[in-house]
Amino acid sequence: MTTTYKNFIAGQWVAPSTDAWFENRNPADQDDLIGLFPASGAADIDAAVASARRGFEIWKRTPAPARGDVLRRVGDLLASRKEELADIMTREMGKPLAETRGDVQEGIDTAYYAATEGRRLFGHTVPSELANKWAMSMRRPIGVCGLITPFNFPLAIPTWKAFPALLCGNAVILKPAEDVPHTSTVLVEILLEAGLPPEVIQLVHGMGEVVGKALVEHPHVPVISFTGSTETGRFVGETCGRMHKRLSLEMGGKNAQIVLDDADLDLALDGVLWGAFGTTGQRCTATSRLVLQAGIHDAFVARLTERAKGLRLGDGRKAGTDVGPLVSEAARAKVERYIEIGTQQGASLVCGGARAVGGALDRGFFFQPTIFTNVTAGSRLDQEEIFGPVLSVIKVRSAEEAFAVNNGVRYGLSSSVYTSNVNVAFRALQELDNGITYVNAPTIGAEAHLPFGGVKETGNGHREGGWEVYEFYSETKVGYVDYSGALQRAQIDNY
Numbered sequence: 001m002t003t004t005y006k007n008f009i010a011g012q013w014v015a016p017s018t019d020a021w022f023e024n025r026n027p028a029d030q031d032d033l034i035g036l037f038p039a040s041g042a043a044d045i046d047a048a049v050a051s052a053r054r055g056f057e058i059w060k061r062t063p064a065p066a067r068g069d070v071l072r073r074v075g076d077l078l079a080s081r082k083e084e085l086a087d088i089m090t091r092e093m094g095k096p097l098a099e100t101r102g103d104v105q106e107g108i109d110t111a112y113y114a115a116t117e118g119r120r121l122f123g124h125t126v127p128s129e130l131a132n133k134w135a136m137s138m139r140r141p142i143g144v145c146g147l148i149t150p151f152n153f154p155l156a157i158p159t160w161k162a163f164p165a166l167l168c169g170n171a172v173i174l175k176p177a178e179d180v181p182h183t184s185t186v187l188v189e190i191l192l193e194a195g196l197p198p199e200v201i202q203l204v205h206g207m208g209e210v211v212g213k214a215l216v217e218h219p220h221v222p223v224i225s226f227t228g229s230t231e232t233g234r235f236v237g238e239t240c241g242r243m244h245k246r247l248s249l250e251m252g253g254k255n256a257q258i259v260l261d262d263a264d265l266d267l268a269l270d271g272v273l274w275g276a277f278g279t280t281g282q283r284c285t286a287t288s289r290l291v292l293q294a295g296i297h298d299a300f301v302a303r304l305t306e307r308a309k310g311l312r313l314g315d316g317r318k319a320g321t322d323v324g325p326l327v328s329e330a331a332r333a334k335v336e337r338y339i340e341i342g343t344q345q346g347a348s349l350v351c352g353g354a355r356a357v358g359g360a361l362d363r364g365f366f367f368q369p370t371i372f373t374n375v376t377a378g379s380r381l382d383q384e385e386i387f388g389p390v391l392s393v394i395k396v397r398s399a400e401e402a403f404a405v406n407n408g409v410r411y412g413l414s415s416s417v418y419t420s421n422v423n424v425a426f427r428a429l430q431e432l433d434n435g436i437t438y439v440n441a442p443t444i445g446a447e448a449h450l451p452f453g454g455v456k457e458t459g460n461g462h463r464e465g466g467w468e469v470y471e472f473y474s475e476t477k478v479g480y481v482d483y484s485g486a487l488q489r490a491q492i493d494n495y
């Protein structure tokens with residue numbers, strides 16, 4: 001019996017207006033059908049917006065600490081269902097259970113952080129330039145927020161957009177990636193169980209070109225937050241610019257791990273294996289370039305290749321799996337194209353480079369962990385986001401050259417430098433053009449209570465996570481109270 005899932009709109013689980021559905025299958029086993037989900041249309045977005053606007057009227061008047069209490073209960077419920085959620089996530093997007101448990105934990109952390117923020121949401125009180133006059137700023141909710149999320153962190157990313165949006169008093173419409181609709185369904189169940197008024201959250205499934213587009217173009221959705229490709233982000237940005245919407249973009253990355261001659265090589269080796277092949281390379285923060293100083297290059301490559309060959313591919317729900325499948329056939333085809341491109345451009349394939357086949361692997365979208373050496377700065381392997389288990393190694397002579405290679409791409413999410421020289425470490429923090437730089441740690445591993453995001457074409461200046469995201473989801477309002485009983489003209493009567 002195939003389970004049919006629904007949208008959540010106006011306080012009800014409802015079928016899409018289109019009566020069209022899409023299949024959600026396990027990327028490790030295409031015979032495993034998870035369920036049918038709504039292929040919604042623009043009319044479903046209209047209904048969701050109408051409901052969210054009603055929800056907003058209630059929620060914006062609920063005191064922020066009470067909104068925080070709901071999110072604390074959400075954190076408790078996520079914690080109590082951590083194992084079940086991890087299994088759902090691994091089944092629909094493939095990464096191993098240890099990683100999906102981490103993904104749930106990121107959601108729990110985000111919920112508890114949001115809960116405490118309900119008792120802060122600071123404004124400022126500052127002196128007025130006039131006597132007997134009060135001056136202050138406060139945070140106000142904005143309205144309906146449209147959240148468009150990717151497949152690679154099926155829980156963490158929806159939570160790190162939705163929880164701050166909700167804590168600030170907004171209503172939310174969530175459009176999750178069509179690869180991971182089940183996780184969001186459980187997230188909405190949990191929000192409702194925690195006591196969120198039903199019309200404050202809407203869940204609309206479907207394709208980006210249809211429902212994502214309708215959400216971005218809807219005149220009554222003043223806030224959009226999008227995580228996905230730089231190409232799609234450009235369309236989203238153009239529309240939001242034209243419509244004067246507030247927009248947060250988190251897009252591509254081409255993150256480098258730099259290993260200098262004086263580094264702890266064992267540590268750097270563990271770091272790059274996790275950074276490059278964790279989540280099968282499908283993270284915006286994945287290590288897709290390894291920049292090695294000449295003195296350690298050959299020995300490091302030899303050890304790395306050995307270790308990469310030993311990684312165990314398989315179903316992420318089975319114990320012992322290090323690397324799961326890619327999310328889809330399209331993702332695997334893209335990786336294959338880059339194997340050709342790399343080879344054509346003169347890079348040397350030292351490991352992987354082909355589909356992983358045989359036995360149970362034939363049922364999923366598996367690809368061997370792949371390493372190219374002799375990659376030159378400026379080549380396509382150095383420049384373009386692949387979003388798969390492909391690592392490109394670039395040889396450099398000095399830290400300065402390594403920094404230049406790191407900075408010579410259009411993206412700027414994360415970077416990492418392995419060195420035992422504290423001066424070089426601090427120079428890296430200063431010189432590397434990224435939103436996040438790790439010293440002696442891989443390019444992945446951001447924590448929920450710090451700002452997350454990138455520079456250049458990775459983002460548009462906003463950050464998710466930490467304290468900064470609360471600014472994005474609220475509007476500053478200033479209040480002046482003149483208790484002098486007389487007309488006081490600022491800038492005039494006092495000078």
Ligand code: UN1
Binds near residue numbers: 106282284285286
């Ligand atoms: C992403 O890659 O899309 O730092 C998000 C990390 C995770 C978040 C990654 N905490 O890798």
